[in-house]
Amino acid sequence: MSTILTHIAIADGKIKRSSLEVLSHCKQLAEQGGHSVEAVVVDADASSFVEGIQQYGASKIYVVEDPIFKNHMNTPLLKALAKVMDSANPSIFAFASTEGTKDILGALAANQNAAVLPDVSSFELIDGGIKAKRPVMAAKIISSTEAKGDTVLVSVRSGSYDLAENETSAEVVQIDFSMNESDLQMTLKEIISASGDTIDLNEAESIVAAGRGVKDEEGQKLISELAEVLNAGIGASRALTESGVYDPSLQIGQTGKVVSPQLYIAVGISGAIQHVAGMANSKVIVAINKDPDAPIFEISDYGIVGDLYKVLPPFIEELKKIKS
Amino acid sequence: MKFYVCIKMVPDVNAPLQIKDGQLIQDSDRQILNAYDASAVEEALVMKEKHGGEVEVVSIGSSKASETIRKALAMGADKATHILTSGDESYDSGSYARILAKFFEDKEYDVLSLGKQSQDTDAGLTGSMVAELLNLPYATNAVGLEAEDGKLIVKRQGDTGQEMIELPTPCAVTCSNDMNEPRIPNLKGIMASKRKPMEQVELSSLGLSDDELAATTSVLGYEEKPEREAGKKFEGEAEEIAREVAQLLDTEANVI
Numbered sequence: 001m002s003t004i005l006t007h008i009a010i011a012d013g014k015i016k017r018s019s020l021e022v023l024s025h026c027k028q029l030a031e032q033g034g035h036s037v038e039a040v041v042v043d044a045d046a047s048s049f050v051e052g053i054q055q056y057g058a059s060k061i062y063v064v065e066d067p068i069f070k071n072h073m074n075t076p077l078l079k080a081l082a083k084v085m086d087s088a089n090p091s092i093f094a095f096a097s098t099e100g101t102k103d104i105l106g107a108l109a110a111n112q113n114a115a116v117l118p119d120v121s122s123f124e125l126i127d128g129g130i131k132a133k134r135p136v137m138a139a140k141i142i143s144s145t146e147a148k149g150d151t152v153l154v155s156v157r158s159g160s161y162d163l164a165e166n167e168t169s170a171e172v173v174q175i176d177f178s179m180n181e182s183d184l185q186m187t188l189k190e191i192i193s194a195s196g197d198t199i200d201l202n203e204a205e206s207i208v209a210a211g212r213g214v215k216d217e218e219g220q221k222l223i224s225e226l227a228e229v230l231n232a233g234i235g236a237s238r239a240l241t242e243s244g245v246y247d248p249s250l251q252i253g254q255t256g257k258v259v260s261p262q263l264y265i266a267v268g269i270s271g272a273i274q275h276v277a278g279m280a281n282s283k284v285i286v287a288i289n290k291d292p293d294a295p296i297f298e299i300s301d302y303g304i305v306g307d308l309y310k311v312l313p314p315f316i317e318e319l320k321k322i323k324s
Numbered sequence: 325m326k327f328y329v330c331i332k333m334v335p336d337v338n339a340p341l342q343i344k345d346g347q348l349i350q351d352s353d354r355q356i357l358n359a360y361d362a363s364a365v366e367e368a369l370v371m372k373e374k375h376g377g378e379v380e381v382v383s384i385g386s387s388k389a390s391e392t393i394r395k396a397l398a399m400g401a402d403k404a405t406h407i408l409t410s411g412d413e414s415y416d417s418g419s420y421a422r423i424l425a426k427f428f429e430d431k432e433y434d435v436l437s438l439g440k441q442s443q444d445t446d447a448g449l450t451g452s453m454v455a456e457l458l459n460l461p462y463a464t465n466a467v468g469l470e471a472e473d474g475k476l477i478v479k480r481q482g483d484t485g486q487e488m489i490e491l492p493t494p495c496a497v498t499c500s501n502d503m504n505e506p507r508i509p510n511l512k513g514i515m516a517s518k519r520k521p522m523e524q525v526e527l528s529s530l531g532l533s534d535d536e537l538a539a540t541t542s543v544l545g546y547e548e549k550p551e552r553e554a555g556k557k558f559e560g561e562a563e564e565i566a567r568e569v570a571q572l573l574d575t576e577a578n579v580i
Contacts, residue, residue: 009362074463115540141549144543186461192486230351287553297557318570
């Protein structure tokens, strides 16, 4: 029997859904193969998440709690995870593929001399490691890849697995942690947050994404209205984050966030491959574009050919009616 | 500041591709400078223009990679080192990271800079691996760089916002392509690049063992992505089709 360890990421005082998706999958793998599934949470307020993690079947939960984890910094997180790995001695250590994960995954693998596969869309256990599918070449094709070693790290794209509750009473292990300021080797001077209480795109059930077709404040207002009706997160194509219309953290695509919500509404987005790479796994895709030949229509379930300024007002109004 | 920028030659992801018997076939064997690395080169050049110093590029690859290195020199890098491989090796991120760490072991620099990922595999591991192996403080996914009192100020894109991080030198940083628009080499740059020093280092001369070079991951094959069928397309009077699709999202797609 071996141990599958799952990293539980916290954002804005909540467990990230994508982490629980990974934990749900690991629980299933563990049950199939007779392995144990454990979890680790590293946060300034880590203990408070134990209950939430227990809902998803971890049999042991490592808790690393220290004020230093209030904001993401790679040095303390690496030190904490290396320490937990020394205790847990996992064969597999699985993460949700967040920016926080991307920041440390390679370094942790190098530190632990582990094999590593990042950003997979699925993985299974094989003898001596894992076999996984990864979108490559701007997500135009899928590579089937294996990683072998005594320890294998893997990060999983959000939306790859469904949540499966499986309440277990877990053993909680507190890991002592301390770090001197001088060992930090870096100073986090400031965090420039995206405006206000925007919805985390990796967690959102619905996303409204704005592209080049959204030309002015009136267009942005329509995007906000649509997002509000649907309780959706707002995303944007690279054109609109580069020009500063939308915050860079809202960029969806190969360079920005990779999302897979239940509903994705692409407004004024033509559908360049770099954008499609970030949203093609959404469950239902709606495109609104005035160019009938826009490539986005090739992957859309519902394509509305028309001027977004004329389409959105009645679209929003009709959705309001349905919602009420 | 002395910048070392690690660059990589990659296949052009925009070129048409097919899968034949699980193998990836590209219509053109066009190889280009990884876009993220091009941004790393650009930013290093901007930093040199502002603060002085030197920009040296390093690339691991077969003899063909010299074209990519010339491109970085034509952009304005001062000199280059080409770590020469046979080209038929199957290295992974870990192998490349150990090669780079070995190469940089006895080098002096302020900043070791890399693209945040390679645009063909999108793995994004090598940068932080090299930093860890060399025990350097690092920041990934940088969207802006500044120098202040001999320290590097990195603006990086995190999960919920942009983080401003101050790193002592020497340090490592991985660059996003959102950082800048890499310059297109002009004729003068291209001419000058031919006279710039490009040192070739045989990989074998670095003295890495087979174990250190061995990949722990391997690609078993490629497959088509499950195709998304184009669904219904609605054309006509805007108000009418807008309301119709809104209704369908509720009654048919069941996502409202």
